[in-house]
Amino acid sequence: WxxxxxxxxxxxxxxxxxxxxxxxxxxxxxxxxxxxxxxxxxxxxxxxxxxxxxxxxxxxxxxxxxxxxxxxxxxxxxxxxxxxxxxxxxxxxxxxxxxxxxxxxxxxxxxxxxxxxxxxxxxxxxxxxxxxxxxxxxxxxxxxxxxxxxxxxxxxxxxxxxxxxxxxxGRVPRGKTDPPPVVTIEPKQLAEKRFNAEAETSPTVRVWWKGVPLVHKDTPALDLLSDVLSGRTGRLYKGLVVGRQVANEASASIDPRKYGGIFEAEVTVKDGKEPAAAEAALHEEIEKLKAEPVPAEELQKVKNSYKANAYRRLSSPFAVFVQLVRYDALGDWRLINTSPELADAVTAADLQRVARDYLTKENRTVGVFLRKAGAPAEADAELAALPPQAQAMVRQASQQIAAETDPAKLQEMVEKMQAMAGQVPAEMKPAFEIVLKRAGERLQALSGEKK
The missing domain is CATH 3.30.830.10 (Metalloenzyme, LuxS/M16 peptidase-like)
Known part of the structure; x- marks a missing residue:
């Protein structure tokens, strides 16, 4: 200097x-x-x-x-x-x-x-x-x-x-300059992109497809399609974890925003298995959704879950606030009332159509994360006493909690977990308490950073 x-x-x-x-x-x-x-x-x-x-x-x-x-x-x-x-x-x-x-x-x-x-x-x-x-x-x-x-x-x-x-x-004056409009919209993707990296993490396969904004007519169908794939009874878990046994965890979700969106799937590869095998299995499950309509019973199950979750999100003023402020920012606050009806109107043909339209090779970006040479396998003392299924659940939840940077979402998660604590089966109580503790710690850390 x-x-x-x-x-x-x-x-x-x-x-x-x-x-x-x-x-x-x-x-x-x-x-x-x-x-x-x-x-x-x-x-x-x-x-x-x-x-x-x-x-x-x-x-x-x-x-x-x-x-x-x-x-x-x-x-x-x-x-x-x-x-x-x-x-x-x-x-x-x-x-x-x-x-x-x-x-x-x-x-x-x-x-x-x-x-x-x-x-x-x-x-x-x-x-x-x-x-x-x-x-x-x-x-x-x-x-x-x-x-x-x-x-x-x-x-x-x-x-x-x-x-x-x-x-x-009313005493706050209007701004002298309006916020500039967003004029650059993401163009249509022309070819698959691939991202290969080595990091201190469990081998992971991540696939993102270009999705749609929250207010788009296809958002309800894409949301339900991700529910068909996710959860312990979802197709990815049954197909990759239980069936082919190439993964420890597998899930899908959507991330709709104001000017675009993401349909995402992520697989934590099982030790001793190749990421390529897990990726191939993921794509096989996606192709099945394109080839065959989702059975009526399976579709009704995810609709029931969707509507039940929408009802639970009305359980506290804070949860209502989070939804209203998010829906309004992304395009339409009325979705807090209308989203269950929109989801209920989705048909099996809609799921098949959006799978074919959006979950294509040309529209996806694939990330393969390998464990860096010399990096130790993950160890977690708190999980050692838990059964394998509970360990997997806590590990996945912990990753989601650690990645969350939104205190409002974490606060909502903690309140929901506290409300359902009495309904947790005895055999899952230790795992539930670990997740609740980690969510609380993460919330406290974020709150301390923001003050």
Missing amino acids: TEKYRELDKQFDALVAQQREIVIKDQMDQIYTANGGEFLNAFTSEDQTAYFVRVPKNRLELWAWLESDRLLDPVFREFYSERDVVFEERRLRTESTPLGKYDEAFNAVFWEASPYHWPVVGWASDIPMYTLQQAKDYFATYYAPNNITGVLAGDFEAAQVKPLLERYF
Whole structure:
């Protein structure tokens, strides 16, 4: 560094030290906590950022005042220290995990032109370059009433709350600049892409196909198709784990977003088996869905499960909030009411059609992750006393928990698990408790990072 740079750096550190002497750390959280509030946090995904807190009914006016004030008159008091926190979050979640950097690279291979090509937290070289002025400009553009949806879920009278909202949030002016539209849409994929990597992980085969946005007419069919493949009674588990015995775990899911989507399948390869054999078995199961309609009984089973899960997601105000804020950001908040009906209308012919249309060789990106030479096989002391089936369940759940960066989703998971704790069979109780503990620990870690 030059002498001038070292001098400026020293001045900057002195200014930060002076700031920290007068800044009240986590002041908003302290105010909420003193008034019975809890779970003040936020999450960011590819399509939205959401802030949330749980407050007593008689503290709604406090909430309206605080939240409208930080929109009306934002003060970025700890911008530089928070920028450092974001960089540390990236290091912990991406660069210090066995598959973090590979997941990021795989995502960049999958998306060619779409903004989804970029990681949510940004590339490592991006974060230190963000300036305070850029943050202010971004806030002025995106954190304005013309780009914000507010969600209240819980026990309140709408007629009493509306004047409160108008009084406080009505004073926040419309943004001077509208958010720019997304103009680059992912083009049709022309050929299969392959991604081969060696990492400190169990051998894994991952296949992503280009899907559709959440509001697309084919989303319900693709969602049910993933349910046909997933779970202990799903085709992938029965075909690859129980039948061919080439995998320890196998699952499928969809990730619909605002401007695109993913249909994904992942297989954890059994020790001693070749990833190529597991991949071939996965493709065989996909081809069966194209060749033969799903039997009526099997289709009805996944529909019943879908509708039951939709009902369970109404079990708490927080779960309702998560759905409303997500559905609205991705295109239509009314899906909280209509998605069960849309799923119920799906036919076996619809499943066969979307399998043929979307799950093609040309439309897929295949990732094969091999265990790096010299890397030890995974060991988990907590799992040693569990039976093999329970070990596999905990291992899969732990991977999902570790990969989750959304505190709202984890909070919802913990609440659901706590609600069903009394219904868990005795033989699965130890495994259930391990998963619940790990979900709670991960939630606590994320909440600590976000504050």
